Amino acid sequence: MNKLLLPTVPNQLLSSIEDEDKFGEMRLRENVALGFVENAAFDSSLATYDENYQTSQVHSKLFQAHMKDVLAILKAEFAQHSVLVEVGCGKGDFVELVQADTYFSASGYDFSYEGNNPRIQKRFLTPEDRIPADVVVLRHVLEHIKAPHEFLTMLRDIFGQAAVYIEVPSYDWMLDNQAFFDVTYEHVNYFSEKSLLALFDHHVLKSGRCFNGQYQYAIADLASLSAQFASLYESSVWKDLDFEQLFPSHAEKIASIETRLAPTSKLYIWGAATKGCMFLMHCMNQGKLIPQVGFAIDVNPLKCGKFLPGSHVQIQSKEAFFAAAKPGDLLLISNPNYQAEIVQEIHARNIVGVDVMCL
Numbered sequence: 001m002n003k004l005l006l007p008t009v010p011n012q013l014l015s016s017i018e019d020e021d022k023f024g025e026m027r028l029r030e031n032v033a034l035g036f037v038e039n040a041a042f043d044s045s046l047a048t049y050d051e052n053y054q055t056s057q058v059h060s061k062l063f064q065a066h067m068k069d070v071l072a073i074l075k076a077e078f079a080q081h082s083v084l085v086e087v088g089c090g091k092g093d094f095v096e097l098v099q100a101d102t103y104f105s106a107s108g109y110d111f112s113y114e115g116n117n118p119r120i121q122k123r124f125l126t127p128e129d130r131i132p133a134d135v136v137v138l139r140h141v142l143e144h145i146k147a148p149h150e151f152l153t154m155l156r157d158i159f160g161q162a163a164v165y166i167e168v169p170s171y172d173w174m175l176d177n178q179a180f181f182d183v184t185y186e187h188v189n190y191f192s193e194k195s196l197l198a199l200f201d202h203h204v205l206k207s208g209r210c211f212n213g214q215y216q217y218a219i220a221d222l223a224s225l226s227a228q229f230a231s232l233y234e235s236s237v238w239k240d241l242d243f244e245q246l247f248p249s250h251a252e253k254i255a256s257i258e259t260r261l262a263p264t265s266k267l268y269i270w271g272a273a274t275k276g277c278m279f280l281m282h283c284m285n286q287g288k289l290i291p292q293v294g295f296a297i298d299v300n301p302l303k304c305g306k307f308l309p310g311s312h313v314q315i316q317s318k319e320a321f322f323a324a325a326k327p328g329d330l331l332l333i334s335n336p337n338y339q340a341e342i343v344q345e346i347h348a349r350n351i352v353g354v355d356v357m358c359l
Contacts, residue, residue: 004243006185007309008046010277014307021309022046024185028241033232036195037171037241042146042188060299062341066211067094074135074165075103077206077219082134085162087155088141089113092120104135127154133162136222140215143168143187149199149229156222163205163221168196170209170216180247181278181334181359191216201226212337251286253359258288260355261330265292268325270342271334272298272308272315279334279359280311294329297321318345327353334359 008022027041071094074084080103089095089108092115098106099119107119125131136159145151155164171190174182183190193216197204200220207218244250261267267289269276276296283289295316296308303315325331331346333339336358343356 002244006183006281007277008185009048010184010186010274010309012048012309013272013303013315014309014312017307017312017314019307023310026183026185026243028183028190028243028246029238030241031195031232031235031238033235033237034195034198034229035192036198036233037190037192038146039185039188040238040240042185044146044188047144047186047188060338060341062338067097069210070094070139070165070167070217071098071101071103073206073210073217073219074137078104078135078163081105083132084135084137085109085131085133085159086137086139087125088138088144089120091115092117094137094139095120125154125158127157129158130160131158133159136162136164138164139167140169142166143189143191146188147233148189149225149233152199152222152225156225159222161221161223163219165217165219166196166199167210167215167217170214171195172216173209173213175246178247178249178253179275179359180243180250180253180282181275183243183247184274184278186274198229199226200224201228214335214337250282254283254286254288257330257332257357260357261289261292262328265328265330266294266324266326267292268294268297268321268329268331269313269334270297270318270321270331271338272296272300272303273334275334275359277308277310279332280308280313284311294324295320322346322349322351325351325354328355329353330355330357332357332359 004026005023008024024046025041026039029040030037082104084104084106086095086108089110095106095108098104109121111124113120113122142148168191171192196218203224204218204220209216293313295314297318298315304317307314331354333342339358
């Protein structure tokens, strides 16, 4: 099994092509009893988050609709005027959506926050915090934190009898769709449905899939955290996983894209986040496609002009793509959820002759 090194934080963009990369080793293992997968080689000191960490997807109408769906799920479960606290709220997009809705009293915490909302504090929580809340929201936080049950135990001490909404990527979806580009160093944890529910001994108020099945969620009381999860996590019921065996078709996928692209044509990647960054990294590892990449595209203006770690491919705006695209070029959409939205824009701009496909 070859050693797999990946950029430690794909959304921590480079300001210059000469910036130094940080790489970390992926060594996946599975806790058989829990159906829980983690990177055994994870080093949290390599995965740092600050204001340069850009994960906001609020510029997409589709993702705005997803956040509204999450809010609707929460409103159906909790009474009006309940106190909602989002831990790891990023740039504050969801907190501000909730505030504008006025159903909940909302606030948030995140060290990477950049705005001036007085209800969002730019810091991490500590074990000494004691914060009143009815529901704690963890949207795409728990996959970043080693030993997630220990973090949830800290939240139980901080928030007392609050409920928690957890949303994480679906490991089951990754395997079913052979989404090798969703395996990333900053995600130390990979939750199957079984392992997510096992955090609460399956005593959850509500659970399901969202975002076209790519994400999963569970709502439970922090007081019902599982002691058995901790016991099994500390046990020896682990087995090593081989990336090549988990995703046997990933090399074939890259090769198929290469054959679809004419030698004189350019490849553009729409989506300069984890999926796009990791796909390009695997292309580099196989010595394929990189010389033909024009640039990556992202609708977040704070990403444009910067460079993806690992591949050092520059990120540009969709307007730059519309100006540069020529017949015979290939546009690769990194997340199929956005295909309809992107194709609609291409047609509206009368871009013709460009081949479009999804990862």
